[in-house]
Amino acid sequence: MDSLPSRNRKKHQKHWLNYRLYSRQVIRQPMNMDIHTSRIMVAMELEEKEPLQGALTDMFFGCWFDVPYFGDRMINQVKEKLTPAVIEGYNRCINHGDYIFKSSPLATRWSVLVLPSMAVYEHQLRVSSDDSKTVAELTVAALLDVIEEEDPEDQADQIAEIESAFFAHCLACHDRLAFSMAWWQMSKHKWTFNDNWLKTRDFFANVAA
Numbered sequence: 669m670d671s672l673p674s675r676n677r678k679k680h681q682k683h684w685l686n687y688r689l690y691s692r693q694v695i696r697q698p699m700n701m702d703i704h705t706s707r708i709m710v711a712m713e714l715e716e717k718e719p720l721q722g723a724l725t726d727m728f729f730g731c732w733f734d735v736p737y738f739g740d741r742m743i744n745q746v747k748e749k750l751t752p753a754v755i756e757g758y759n760r761c762i763n764h765g766d767y768i769f770k771s772s773p774l775a776t777r778w779s780v781l782v783l784p785s786m787a788v789y790e791h792q793l794r795v796s797s798d799d800s801k802t803v804a805e806l807t808v809a810a811l812l813d814v815i816e817e818e819d820p821e822d823q824a825d826q827i828a829e830i831e832s833a834f835f836a837h838c839l840a841c842h843d844r845l846a847f848s849m850a851w852w853q854m855s856k857h858k859w860t861f862n863d864n865w866l867k868t869r870d871f872f873a874n875v876a877a
Contacts, residue, residue: 681810683713687723688833691780694723698730698781701738708746716802717749722778724750728761729768729782735761777841797845804849807834812857835868844872 690707697703704727711720724746728735739762747755757774760766768774768782775782807830814826838847847868854861861869 678809678813680715681806681813683710684806685829685833686710687714687719691723691778694726694730695780698726701727701731701734704731705742708742712746712749716799718776719778720746720749721754721774722776722780724758725768725772725774725776725779726781728758728774729770729772732767800843800845801849803834803837803843803846804853807831807846807850808853811854811859831862831864835864838868839871842875844875847872 687707687710690703690710693700693703694707704723707723708720708727711723714720724742727742728739731738739758743750743755743758743762750758754774761768771783773784775784777784810830811827814823814830834846834850837843851861851865851869
């Protein structure tokens with residue numbers, strides 16, 4: 669029987685996988701209110717706050733025509749995880765007809781439809797060491813869980829999906845620390861590093877050169 673920490677870890681991992689799934693669907697259907705809502709509800713289950721803001725900003729951008737109708741209700745549901753300044757930014761869209769454009773200070777690195785504006789302070793766009801540690805730990809745990817629990821026939825697809833999401837994060841956020849931590853941990857488990865691992869390693873080596 670799993671220990672409580674193990675069950676919590678797997679639950680957190682599942683929420684992240686669902687968040688990324690909905691993110692891909694939002695890209696394909698940016699005006700689908702139901703998909704945006706599902707992504708936001710999953711983000712509420714995460715310990716991190718930034719994915720929620722990223723998802724909410726994407727909704728305000730993709731469903732701009734409905735903002736006056738759903739905005740207040742949505743903000744009331746999620747405001748416990750938003751700062752007053754961020755809430756005020758969304759309220760301006762709801763009450764004054766301001767729109768979120770392709771580049772916005774309300775966007776985060778987890779937004780998929782909107783780019784963070786240059787008005788956002790640089791340190792807010794960086795990945796903290798705590799973020800890197802969390803990403804690395806979840807990735808390593810997910811890979812090891814697949815090896816231990818999945819049928820051999822399903823392992824390759826599961827591993828490929830987890831690794832793909834991890835590499836995408838590392839490259840998009842230039843998260844060298846998360847990559848290094850995961851590489852070191854998986855090395856201890858004698859992991860076979862495929863070409864995608866090697867290409868990502870070479871990317872960070874070239875950046876540092």
